[in-house]
Amino acid sequence: MKTNCLKGFTVVAFILISFLSNAQTSRLIVNADQGSAIINKHIYGHFAEHLGRNIYGGIWVGPDSKIPNEEGYRLDVMKAIQKLEIPNLRWPGGCFADEYHWTDGIGNPKDRPTMINTHWGGVVEDNSFGTHEFMNFAKKIGAEPYITGNVGSGSVDEMSKWIEYINFDGVSPMSNLRKKNGQDEPWDIKYWGVGNENWGCGGNMTAEYYANEYRRYATYARDYGANKLYKIAGGANSNDYNWTEVLMKNIPLNMMDGLSVHYYTMTGSWTDKKSATIFDKETYLETLRKAAGIEELIKRHGAIMDQYDPEKRIGMIVDEWGTWYQVEPGTNPGFLYQQNTMRDAHVAAISLNIFNKHADRVHMANLAQTVNVLQAIILTNDTDMILTPTYHVFDLYKPHKDATLLSHHLVTEVVSYGKEKLEALNVSTSKSPDGTVNISIANIHPDKKIDLDVVLRGISAKTVTAEYVTAPSIDSYNTFEKKEVVKKAAFKDFKLDKDNLKIAVPANSVLMVRVK
Ligand code: AHR
DSSP states (O other): OHHHHHHHHHHHHHHHHHHHHOTTSEEEEEETTOOOOBOOGGGGEEEOOSSTTSTBTTTBOOTTOSSOEETTEEHHHHHHHHHHTOSEEEESOSGGGGGOOGGGGSSOGGGOOOEEETTTTTEEEOOOSOHHHHHHHHHHHTOEEEEEEOOSSSOHHHHHHHHHHHHOOSSSHHHHHHHHTTOOSOOOOOEEEEOSOTTTTTTOOOHHHHHHHHHHHHHTSOOBTTBOOEEEEEEEETTOHHHHHHHHHHSOGGGOSEEEEEEEEOSBOSSSBOOSSOOOHHHHHHHHHHHHTHHHHHHHHHHHHHHHOTTOOSEEEEEEEEEOOOOOTTSOGGGOOOOOBHHHHHHHHHHHHHHHHTTTTEEEEEEEOSBSSSSOSEEEETTEEEEOHHHHHHHHTGGGTTOEEOEEEEEOOEEEETTEEEESEEEEEEEOTTSOEEEEEEEOOSSOOEEEEEEEESOOOOOEEEEEEEOSSTTOBOOSSSTTSSEEEEOOOEEEETTEEEEEEOSSEEEEEEEO
16 A cells, blocks of 8 residues: 555656656646645735825815815726725825824814925825825725824824724723714724834834834724734834844734835836836846845745744735836926836736745735825826726736635746846746635746646646736836726636646736636
8 A cells, every 4th residue: 555655656756857847838836735824815905105196186186176086085096996906005104104193184174284295295285185084995995994103203192092093982082082073983993003114214213212112102002892903013124134133022922913024126226216117128127036036035034033923923014015216207206106017017926926925924015005106006197097007917816815825836937138037937826715726927028928838736627717917018008098008808828638727828928817
């Protein structure tokens, strides 16, 4: 019996090895019966800061606007976001959060004080979009609110009262004020960030100082009723591993549920960023290589977290990620308005594939940002709106949400231009609760179709459906004149033969293949 098993195993191993070593065609083995980590739907979260035309003009136009709206929310944008079924929305910043005083944004809009948005263009913020407007918007789009409190220029008392205002279901000064402002029921929000980038715009603190502050703020961030807060500590700037070490060491683990990390993909440098739309193939590969660089951060911050939290209870929260280019010519540099090409679609696909892969530790991620800012999913100009290539990738990737991550093995070819080289295919595999296997594939090759042989292990496949996002070239993008240069479409170029699936993956495309 033992000998037969061993023989069987050797044959299977031999077949797999010969299969993998035949590098003529790209090969993928999907283990549909091997997986335990659930891809938290919150990995597909978004971020809307009071920055440029994200909130004002993007999400909120006010009830008196000529732009069609529902209670002040732009209808076109709201509908597009509803369709995406985003799991959570982070607000009000970003750097803005540590300058924001929530009491300025409640009550009659006419009586709300104004402030200067010093971080983002020095424009006047009239506070017409405040707590109630945000909470109502989150409800309309079906997303869980994720609020970032003010640690940099606020106080423990201010944040504590904000939580009481939002969540307390009883008689108290803050819940009475909420009721007076028209909201009887508490909102019971769970996700709460304790400051943002407190090593920088959130107060220029040292890790040790922030860890102490965090303990004070978290102490008075109370649970009310049955609602248990999920408290997220402001994490490291990119590869500042010391920050993570100090926080994990100095904050009692039962006081923290998540630890954030921010990672932006830039070509050029911080002071000399490159164009969002004009780039050569080498710069294209450089961008994608840098986007893939988030994996090293996840591994290294994760390794530090593992030492203190081997059960991985504390989530790594990548609550800002995406591309950061030069602003579009002629626009306010403080508004961070940039176009979004097929290159960004690949950045989104690669990043989401990586977050999925580390689903045991990455419990949430938030693309920066939702409308008109950085790697936006939606762009608007006055009354018009377009969906970006990044929007379509999020749409395509919906089946991965709350699915079980599956293991896979991929062998593919390498694309290279100048000094840069990268694997042509980038894949993530998962299984939905109904048993459907989801395979997301980015073919980053600008002009070569890749034949992919997929072996489906652990599933008897009967049907295959697929959709894809593609474009004439890597720098294609949607404009207000041509809105559908990059869009999502049905994909048919595959053939299923028992457990073998052949896919002709088009050049410069992102696919979602679903097998049942
Ligand atoms: O997303 C833009 C800014 O980038 C955020 O306000 C800040 O947190 C980060 O530096």
